[in-house]
Amino acid sequence: MHINEILFWFLTALALFSAMMVVFSKNPVHSVLWLIMVFMAITGHYIIMNAQFLAIVNMIVYAGAIMVLFLFVIMFMNLNAESEPQKSKWMKFAAVLSGGSLMLILIAALKDNDGFISSMRGEGSIGLIKNLGKVLFTDYVVPFEISSILFLSAMVGAVVLGKKESSTIVS
Amino acid sequence: MITMDLLAIDLAYGLEKLLLIGGIITVSLIVAMYTTYAERKVAAWMQDRRGPNRAGPFGLLQPVADGLKLFFKEEIIPLTSNKTLFVLGPALAMVTAMLTSAVIPWGSSIHIFGRDVSLQIADVNIGILYVFGVVSMGVYGIMIGGWSSNNKFSLIAAVRGASQIISYELAMGLSLIALLMMTGSLSLKTIVQQQMEGGWNIIYQPLGFLIFLICVFAECNRTPFDLPEAENELNFGYHQEYSSMKLGLYLFSEYVNMFISSAVVSTLFFGGYDIPFVDEAALSLSLGANTVALLGFGALFTKILFFLFLFIWVRWTIPRFRYDQLMDLGWKKLIPLALANMLITALVILWLNK
Incomplete structure (x- = not known):
């Protein structure tokens, strides 16, 4: 197995596990911290795709700045498992349905896309800062x-x- | 056979990097250790006292004694704290403090055992942005530690620290954009090489340097911006509930941060491992490349020591800001100044290129 492949599967497992933990952990602060782990794993994916600029911006903006603000609010609200309001059954059902259909659409869109696969092999160079800057400021x-x-x-x-x-x- | 060769090269390469990482971590820890000593000696000198002078000659063993004391103290984890996060906090603070050292060029390359060994762990083409990424991760060490202690003072201090770091990160980034427009590269090694040929960046970017330096002080939580640990308002700040080496890691990470950010400032604005007024290429013909590389490392180290002294000097000279003054300075003064600096630099570059 190529080193990129090993890293890809490791990061994917990490991202999926952390994403599950975001949903399943009782403590909202833990959820936010797991969400940061998800962003870190995705940053790793960007690096594998040779998109270093996107990787680091993902880390600075999402994992660094936005999640800090989330933490701010949650730490001050003093939320805990007991005070969490119970949502109605219909609400939960609707959430599962809409989330599931989004996943279906994403899988359908990405399944036959060749560009996606080649970028996963680290062959693309659009994510490098020079190329990205040129595209952003011309096209x-x-x-x-x-x-x-x-x-x-x-x-x-x-x-x-x-x-x-x-x-x-x-x- | 080819795969075997590849593996051998990879192994040597890995070993070389591992040794380099170990060396840099050791050096940063030792420097951080002796910065605590220097801080107390310089403070004593400024206040007309003697400072630590009992352990060893001139009190040189004082940091070792301090470290031993911290290690042997009782480890207390508060009953109502969040235990995992309580331990994670100081670890994260220390790790993020060390991570930045990966992209700093500590010298040019050394020729040893038939291999060219670059004195930089990773020459990535987004070096500066990597530094910013790690700095923005540094907030979590403080926030997690402060929140998981389950203490109001710790929480307030943690939130103060985090908002201070986020606010000053903006001005820091803006002041660097002007520099990056001049260099046209984000790689720290390229920036140093350009300074070797065209003079140090401090000559072209004095205002940018000043803004960057102020922001570095704020990012390191040093006086006059040490509000997260303002004793008279918040008891002891975000590490109030910590004891033993966990407290030690928090205090120590501040000194490691100082060391690494001194290195970043020297690299960006003061030529990095460039020896002033000396043509390195000519010197390496007469002295050999290895000697010049070591001399370059010495030059970088001298610059770092100067900035460490500056950190200590400012701490014992300038009193602490009030919190609203701190935010005022960051958002209403430094950011507009940095923006003006950026615009002027852009205009000058356009005008010169015409």
Whole structure:
């Protein structure tokens, strides 16, 4: 077995196991920590696919920044297994159904895709920072800038919401 | 036969890297150990005291004594704490402190036993981003430790530490973008080689360096930004419930962080293993490449020691910030400054290329 293959199966097992643990652990803080493990495993997958830039950005943004904010909120809410509200049966049924159909669509889409397999062998080079930068700033420059405006508006929205709250408290 | 040869080469390569990793970890631990000693001696010198002088000549064995004391203390895990995470916290803090050393070029290559051994564990083409990735992981050591102690002071300190590190990471990244626009490469080795030919980056990026240095202080939780362990507000900070070597690991990881970030600053802005005012290529003809590589390592080490001294100097000179002042400085002053620096650098680069 090639070293890439061994790593791929190891990381896949790790990602799947951690993802299961996210769902099954009773403590929400443990769930978040397992979710970080999932992101780390996916970072490893990106490195196998020779997409180092995506790998490290995945680590900085998702595992580093976003999960820290999740942890922040959960640590302060002091959630524990006893205080967790029980969802209704229909809700659970609907969740399983929608999750299952998403999985079906993903499998169907990826099953016959050759590009996916070749990128798994570490042959692609689109994820390297030079190639990705060129593509982002030439072919996809308009969507790229529009998405950055989206981020900006989200940020401004958050600030506006935060400000309103404090001014009503003062008045 | 070919596979055998390949295996042999791989084994030698692996052994070489393993030795290098072991060497670098040992050096960082010893330097961290003696930084604690230096901190106390420099503090004493600044406050007109003698400092530690009982254990060994000039108190040189003091760090060893401190370490032994920490190892032999009773290990207490609070009853209401989350035990797995309580142990995971300090381990994570130490591991993330050490991980950054993988991409720092500690010197050029040494020729030994017919092999060229590069004094860098991994020359990845995203070196700088790797450093940022590891730094953003460093938050978890503090947060997990603080939360799992099940103590309000620890939790508040942990959240303070995490928000401080996240806030200053932004300004840090922005200040580096200006540098990266000049170098055009994310590999630390390439950045050092460019500085060997074209002069140190501090000449072209003084403002970027200043912002980066301030952010490094904040990332290491050093005074004037040591709010996560502000004694008078939070008792002892996020490691309040820790005892014995687990506390030792937290305290020690701060010094390892200082050492590694001094190395990063020297590499990025002060030429790394470049010996100032000396043409390395000409020198290696007369002295041999190995001697020059060792001299280069010595040069890098001198720069690192200077920055370690700076860390200690600032700690005993500047008082602590208040928390709102800290956030104000990070978000309202450093980030706009870094953005302006980035824009000016971009304009100058465009103007020069025309």
